[in-house]
Amino acid sequence: MLMVKIGTRIKENRWRQGLTLKDLSERSGLSVGLLSQIERGISSSSIRNIQKIVKGLGISFASLFDDTDPGENGAQMHQTSRKGIQISVVRGKKRKKLLMPFGGFMELLAPVHNHKMEFIFLRYPVGAKVKEPFSHEGEECGLVLKGKLKAIVGDQEFILEAGDSIYFDSTIPHRWENMAKTETTFISALTPPSL
Template identity: 30%
Template sequence: MPRIGSKLRELRRRRDLSVRALAARSGISHSTISLIERDRMSPSVDTLGAMLDALGTTLTGFFSDLQSSLPYSPFYASANLVEIGKVDTISYRVIGLDHPNRQLLMLHERYALGADSGEEFTHTAQEAGMVLSGMVEVTVGNQKRILNPGDGYYFDSRLPHRFRNVHNGHSEIVSAITPPTY
């Protein structure tokens, strides 16, 4: 987690506000603001939100700007992909989980024989993917299709959806979800 104090201090100074003036605008005590700016205290989401509102910015804008300057490597070895699934049935390996500006969830999915994502589910995003090997039955809303290697999908994830391996072995998909809400 990046230190946010210096960024908050920079925003306050850019607006030519004293700590006491920001305290009066935000309803946060001047001593708390001072501790936060010196990274001696981590603010709650509510406290940070109140400070940012008083400074005329948003949580999203503050963190996207803050993270854009963090160093990272654009390359990820297979051994370094983080597993977030159920390895014995469905493996979801994330590409770029530690990327500081990640606005996309990129997955290498591997479905065991008979694996099923379970009941249809929804989340606020868009999803796209391509079957690399095997055969996967994809259900989106009231539509269902068996996809073979090279076949793909793209849908609004607010629609109920489900994935099921219908191949007599493992199936693999590479997929992307934005924003990364799964």
């Protein structure tokens, strides 16, 4: 699997648009210093700040995974003759991994190009937690494959173990914590694509 660092992808997108750090600072509301540290990998950031950055860049969170060619992230694109329905297959060994600010990894299970849903696989190492609640447009559901995950949605907390699932309105601020003494893995689907 290829590992993609958030800071590098943010910098690439900023350069592609001809923006300075000051421009992105004005668009995102984050300081030039913090943006520079994130781009250089010196400082990790909350998901909320990453959301501000991608909004300032006018891109989606998931596009941090993607190159311009949808096939470059391991996806094989197939077009059927029936109403132009597109079928995408992403091979497990070719998925890109995105290192998250909380120390875990996120992998896109489907390409982001022209889809109505985001499908992601998350790995939470021991002790990993998303510190700041975040929200995004739409709805989200998820399934714990292995381990134990605490879901904090609004003012409610839920302990989810392997086989447990959750569904909620993702405009409600939410965050996650690995409660297991081992890695926890989680699959999530979001509609519309909004991370």
